[in-house]
Amino acid sequence: MRATSDIAPMTYRKSALAVAAAFIGISCSRVPAPLSPLRTVPGITPADTRSRIYLVADDSMQGREAGTAGNYKMTEYIAREMQRLGLEPGGENGTWFQTIPMVRRSTDSTSSMTVNGEALKVFTDFTAMRPTATLRLSGSLARGNYETIYGGRVGDSTVRLNPADVRNRIIVLDAALGANGQPTATYSSPTSLTISRYPEAAAVIVASLELQTANSRARGAGLTGQVTPMRTPFGILASRSAAERIMGAPLASLKPGARGRDVQADVRFHETPVDAPARNVIAIVRGSDPALRGEYVAIGAHSDHIGVSTRAVDHDSLVAWNTVFRPAGADQRVASNAPPTAEQLARARAILDSLRKINPPRRDSINNGADDDGSGSVALLEIAESLASQKHPRRSVLIVWHTAEESGLLGSAWFTEHTTVPHDSIIAQINMDMVGRGERRDNPVGGPTYLQVIGSRRLSTDLGNVLDSVNAARAVPWNLDYSFDAKGQVQNRYCRSDHYMYARTGIPIAYLSRGYHPAYHQVIDEPQYISYTGLANVATFVRDVATALANRNDRVRVDKPKPNPLAPCQQ
Secondary structure (H helix, E strand, O other), X not given: OEOOOOOOOOOOXXXXXXXXXXXXXXXXXXXXXXXXXXXXXXXXXXXXHHHHHHHHOOHHHHHHEOOOHHHXXXXXXXXXXHHHHOOEEOOHHHOOEEEEOEEEEXXXXXXXXXXXXEEEOEOOOEEEOOHHHHOOOOOOOEEEEEOEEEEEEOOOOOOOOOHHHHOOOEEEEEOOEOOOOOEOOXXXXXXXXXXXXXXXXXXXXXXXXXXXXXXXXXXXXXXXXXXXXXXXXXXXXXXXXXXXXXXXOOHHHOOOOOEOOOEEEEEOEEEEEOOOOEEEEEEEEOOOOOOOOOOEEEEEXXXXXXXXXXXXXXXHHHHHHHHHHOOOHHHOOOOOOOOOXXXXXXXXXXXXXXXXXXXXXXEEEEOOOOOOOHHHHHHHHHHHXXXXXXXXXXXXXXXXXXXXXXXXXXHHHHHHHOOOOOHXXXXXXXXXXXXXXXXXXXXXXXXXXXXXXXXXXXXXXXXHXXXXXXXXXXXXXXXXXXXXXXOOOOOOHHHOOOHHHHHOOOOOEEEEEOOOOOOOOOOOOOHHHOOHHHHHHHHHHHHHHHHHHHXXXXXXXXXXXXXXXXXXXXX
């Protein structure tokens, strides 16, 4: 059997990884990408995961952003593979697909803000923050007269304003600090985390408009169909000078809780159709037990990524910089008031010099998303092929590739409120996101058996017990890291991928990841950095956990309190 696709295979460029290995620990054993798709086999193998990732993370996919031709091409490839494997379509009207009513959102040019009688200029002084960072499903618009309050700096976990002080007020935040101690663009995760602390606020203003790219401040997405909304404040980006006019003082002179001037605001989004249908892909491995085949164990990953950046950067320069200064990529939230040390700069220069000895500069703007979440998507393909080739478990297995995870969990939000099988028949969901790396070169505490688990006992003790027992029975068990599941964990990971949309509707979940790394949401998230042996091992483990759940006599019990589906998620 051959894995077929209309995607042109990536042209191989000789790697500089061997030269750089002494500096950043990258394996020297990489081999060239295949010139054509390799034959896949029923078993889950590193070779098959590699062949598939070089397809789904090819430049021709243009970063697979939901609602674009690249993600549409991705979903076509997945559906063809499910057809080839002989699985059962689980989408709408007997198809493999569930189309979500996705639209693009941008700041309405008629939006206005006035402070102290002075009108601020839209796009110069302020703009709506992209919905990815501010809205999960829906949000109230900033429209009315509001008092303001200073909330400190984005990402500062030591600041927590009194809920009574922020209710129906606008919170003004200073920009986050980068690793060099200078203000930096606010990445979606720390901004969303800060916003989620204050669900009763009317809006949040972040003073970083000058630092944002056009891509981050002007683009976003949302759903037009019926979903249960979560209450979140509206997000606004403002220039520093505008933020200081609002507060009536330099931000550096203010303490959290300081009151500013009243603001009259009318800030709205303009909606336009997406370029191509945004689609979940859904397949079913039908259960073998007539009494249990109407129940489902769901396994998921997301097929989309973040598309094409507005500015090209040099690949190897970014590898060198992020290795030293941003080891968590775009999720980096280390704020130091000290500039880079001479030692740090020398190390970054040494890495870049070693890469330059083999590779010429290569400017790149395509976010290929090999790990995020090409790895999870490929693992799902391998699991589907494995399950299709053997006796089916007693319960059915529901395999869902969600779209628009990067746009605010829109695909999983739509699916969980418009399930294509009865909602209550889904007994558990296992989510994979970024399962292709996690070695020591990616994470100081990583290694060949490193795997993060989040949420496996938040709703069901049984689910966590099954996962642990399957792991204990492995010839080489995973070193399971539960630290990211801790209450209040700064990265708020439980709230940030598709599993949460299942959990908020009462379905027990387990979220598996091998963690963040310097390539997260960067153009350097490419196939040559994936650990294919590790990826195959994750896929095998998830298949075995899903099979164990599907073969139990009893469905896993929900013995923990269910979350309030209307409340913003706060780990």
